[in-house]
Amino acid sequence: MTDGRLTAVAPLPIRGPVFSAGEPGLIVESVDFADFYREERSALVGFVISHGASPPEASDAVQVAFAAVLPPRWETIRDPRAYLRVAALRAYYRSAPCAAAVVEEVPEPAGWSPPLDPVEVDEGARWVISALATLPWKQRQVMAWYIDGYSYAEIAKMLRIPVPAVRKNFSRARQALQDYYFGQQREAG
Template sequence: MVDETDLPHGTGQVAVAPPVPQDFSDAYRREMPLLTRFVMKHGASPQEAADAAQEAFAAAYPQWSGIRFPARWLRTVAARAYFRARLREDLPGELPERRDHSLPTDIQLGEQEREVYEALAQLPSRQRQVMAWFYDHYTPAEIAEELGITQEAVRQNLHRARATLKARLSRRGGSDDRA
């Protein structure tokens, strides 16, 4: 049975939602866990990261066919969503920050990976941003373009972050072969 609200006015035809593009569905399955981890590298809890990743995919859906570099676009939008949410949480008069550290069902962290996320969370914001992009295999030139900073600034932040991570992780007995 067709609800009259589903009918375009004057056409007598049923309005049908456009099908989800196959590449969008594939990208969602492939990128959602990676995108969630990317946002976690910015200091988000697993749930905050999953929310930001979901928001990025929701924003991408209506314009999917026009997005030239989807993985990069999603990372930019998800990081911005996370930072906007953090800004809202930090406003005076808001509810205290909720830190739910339960993991979404498709994100499982090993002990070493958990230590890396904890060490990343202690870095200054810009170093965390640069490392998040770097860990997702972006070049200093691509990172500079996305963050609106120079390649030299990217390299300096990478150098400082690696040194800090190496020191922190070696004190804990962990190792990070990308740091």
């Protein structure tokens, strides 16, 4: 990715939702717990990492979340993708309460510009994950849900903020990533 263009990718490598879009709470399709674990575990770990956890912390939080929804309780979970994301985040915050307290209490200043760390732009786009972790808290939250395939409306519901706030935070996060990416491209000549 040295010519300023993005590498073409296969369509939708993000794991798709197990439950198709229906009425909230409607069970559309049952799924085996072990199959779901194999399919979603790594995406869940990535989701928690996007919120600032280290890989071991994220992995542990996801294990805790899965352990809490083992069958027969598994059969009662109506949207396991969303449920487990929230549960894993809570498990992470319980293990790192200081982090949760800080990010919830410190407001984002107006006109704030995210201080992205100088992570190297690579072809595999891994830099995006590192850069996401340096965004302001709300932007990071919004992007973490967005990258996992959730719509603005769904994110707003999850984060309990208005849809316009989701759009604003998404736009700022995108701008920050964009500035960083093209800045690196210019410096590379």
